[in-house]
Amino acid sequence: MTAEAVYDMTPATPAELDAAVAQLATGIATWAEMELPARAELLRATQKTIAAEAGAWAGAASAAKGVPSGSYEGEEWMSGPAATAPMFAEYATSLEKLAAGKSPIDGLKLSTTATGQTKVRVLPEDLKDNLLFNGFVAEVWLKPGISAEQAKASAGLGAKAEHQNGGVGLVLGAGNISAIAPLDAAYELVAFNRASVIKLNPTFQHLKPVYDRALAPLIEADLVRVVNGGAEVGGYLTNHPDIVHVHITGSARTHDAIVWGVGKDAEKNRKAGTPQLAKEMTSELGGVSPIIVVPGSWAKSDLVYQAEHVVTQRLHNAGHNCIGGQALLISADWDQKDAFLDAIRTVLREITPRAPWYPNGQASIERAKATYGDAAEQVGSCTLVTLGEDSPTELYDGEYFAAVLGITELPGLGADFLANAVAFSNDRLDGTLGASMIVHPRDIKKMGARFDELVAALRYGAVGINVWSGIAFLLGGATWGAFPGHTLEQVGSGIGVVHNTHLIADSEKTVVRGPFHPFPVSYLKGEFTMAPTMPWFVTAKTAAKSGKALAAYGGKRSWGNLLKIFPPALRG
Template sequence: GRSPVDGFPVRPAPGGRTAVDVFPHGAYDWLLLNGFRAEVWSRPGVTAEDLRARAGLGLRTPRDTRGVAVVLGAGNIFSIAPLDVIYQLFADNRVAVLKLNPITDPLLPVLEKIFAPAIERGFVRVITGGAEVGSALVHHPDVAAVHMTGSAATHDAIVWGSGDEAARRKAEGKPLLDKPITSELGGVSPTVVVPGRWSRADLRYQAEHLVTQRLHNNGYNCIAAQVAVISADWAQKDAFLAELRAAIERAPARADYYPGSAGRVRSARAAYPQAQIIGGRTLIEGLRPVDSEQALRTEYFAPVLGVVELPGDTGEFLAEAVRVCNREFIGTLGMNIIADPRSIAELGAEFEAAVEQLRYGTIAINAWNGVGFLTARASWGAFPGHVLADIQSGVGVVHNALLIEDPERSVIRGPFRPAPRAVLNGEFTLSPKPPWFVTNRTQATTMRRLTDFAKRPRISALPGIFASALRG
């Protein structure tokens, strides 16, 4: 008789939308990621009353079961597949078959242990196999729906087939797959760096922030920042780029474990003679904001970072960056904005209008949009509007733990500086350098302690977490 949104602040958002504050929620959220916030925006025209009344999705009609779903698991971030299964169970009232990506086959016994209660009751099966197993599953007559995480090319092979026959089907609008499919497919994620007056420490920290957005998991993330968009007229542009190169050099080396990575890196380097090889990674400066630019239209899914320069200072630059991100980049899964609080205050309503105009499923301001993935209460998926014939970053959402009907986007906000430097500059946040930064020296210890805390939340564990985090 209640809405899952009850207990969460709901307020108006730009453009006739309604926003739900989904993070922090409770004292532990506030303490562990102090200064970070996440909100889910409805589509335009949805009132707070509508949003509350419609939240719940499949749980509103628990007797209306909706058949069997196939979940084709991702091979890069190992929480994706189980989260996608959970969404099928709760949001759609479906039982689920999870077909693991072969990279994650060693996790089969772990996932079977995690899902043991559901497996024993016949709600979940976890299986392994190659492309032929996946194809047999998605086309099985007893399967009602499909969800996948992967590339647009894999999606199109499932939906349309391959070769000339696939082209014919797409032209005629007659997909090979005759059942609903939702998807999360990545794309080319930009990070917009708004010019400001930064200290040397700010330049170094935000360069590390941008490098983290690219090199976390060695770039094998669907929302790894692939292109930085900066102002050509920024007085500190050269200083920032120098810090960026240095941060790439400092970042620890990671194994090129994801299939095809080396080939995609070679392709990027061949396309751009100006590419710099720094510590085994690739930095490409001098990109142009046009749709023929390979780096804006091809998801490298590898340790390759590009830089686009646009004219203008602050407001003029931001308006042009919004236009370029919306029109020239392929994909709409997520993007980031880095801007110091003084610039945000100077821009005022102009800044919030830019956030509204961006067409991305997750927009992170002074945070990496991976934080949106981190809290499952936020929605996760492409900006609405893609179709099967032009799928880009996919259709539908996952996570969305408040089961909000048809969310449009999630907006994440974080501190521009870490503590204690933030407090000295008027930002009241207790968060040190986040543990997901690739340059964080204690990230492994901090994340192990956070994982243990998630298993058994207790006040006595907090001092150890804070002590490790502050040494990062």
């Protein structure tokens, strides 16, 4: 074990934490007086250092999780440096627009939804996007009543406030996806002019040297500090008198312990309406994400491809995702229901097995098996649970954060089924972070305006149509967070958003639409053959090579780097 590794695992001492907070207070005072172009330059410098450390970053994350060598390593490239680096450049672009007297959403298409809400198209933005994200569209929907003119005027958030000093905040980093904590700190800095202490989750303690190098320009400017430690370090920082704000990505249980305390103290504080944390707190806390499968007439290749799609939503990162699909909602009246479920089982049996690595992951799986007994079926690395009307509701009441997928049948076809599924998702499932649906384009066409109305009715912060809603996490222009309306008392999937590189105010949710058939497709023996497999699918054999290429493109958005993505991606 190297000296660096020994040091890196050592929890920060109170004296070190005090010094870090004091240094950040100085750094954010300098940031407050910094011109926008200079801020943008600092962010672009960080994009470059992230790109330079991409290999070490992906390697350290893979080691922390015990990722099997091969295609699964692609997840760490894509959900680590490939997601992080480009967002720093996108923030820089927004600051440069503001410096030029423009709105950060100038040049983007604004329109209205079927319910009259203003929406901003954040993908695609240019020709490179059109090539890389062929068939994908992402829109940020604003809260009802916000006009296009208001959207343009308010975009920019704290970056529009001259000389604003947001103080020093604490980012309690998640322990499952390595891009989360750096991106949370970036949003705090750009949107709120706030420096951050990033307290790493112990699962990522070995990543500290990589983060220190990747975020070097911000660390040298005294705008970010990365520290290790457990609950004691987190508690010290949370209660530090010079920490003005706390952001957490994690569980509602941890959030409530910080805000209200534990045991009898928590109950007493809740009743009195007196949180023990007298600071502003924002959060992203996950929940039970539905996968709504709208019945249709599908080819065999559709069944196979969409089965891979469903399995990916559950088994990406071995199931340890706050946005992992947990509730599969399927029509009891669909004549291809059994064929589709058989296709899912086939995919689960054929992919490379992967054991749970996150703390208590296996315990969550065992709890599901104990709760559901004979209704729980182990298929490959996933526990499938078939629920009926009289089944326990545990699977709906909170996330397992593990490879458990519940199957619920609802009545109806077409718009009737979708309406039932939307109501079930809104009313029966815990949380509001993300929801996905799979629906054939011809069935969307049949539903007409009713389809758009039902999409609008989904109360989730990210909605994916023929794409996993988790992909919104990877898109800088998308907002990432719960549907608005949660409170400290009923925190649900959290309060506030992150990412949002166009700095859009008053967002309600992001809707991402993808192609039912990925492109290109070929027609063989009377059926469409799908090609390629999406790089983030757990079935993508070239995911590691695609992820590496995407990270290089995120570090430098050149035509050369863009073209290097396609050879491995098209081989699937």
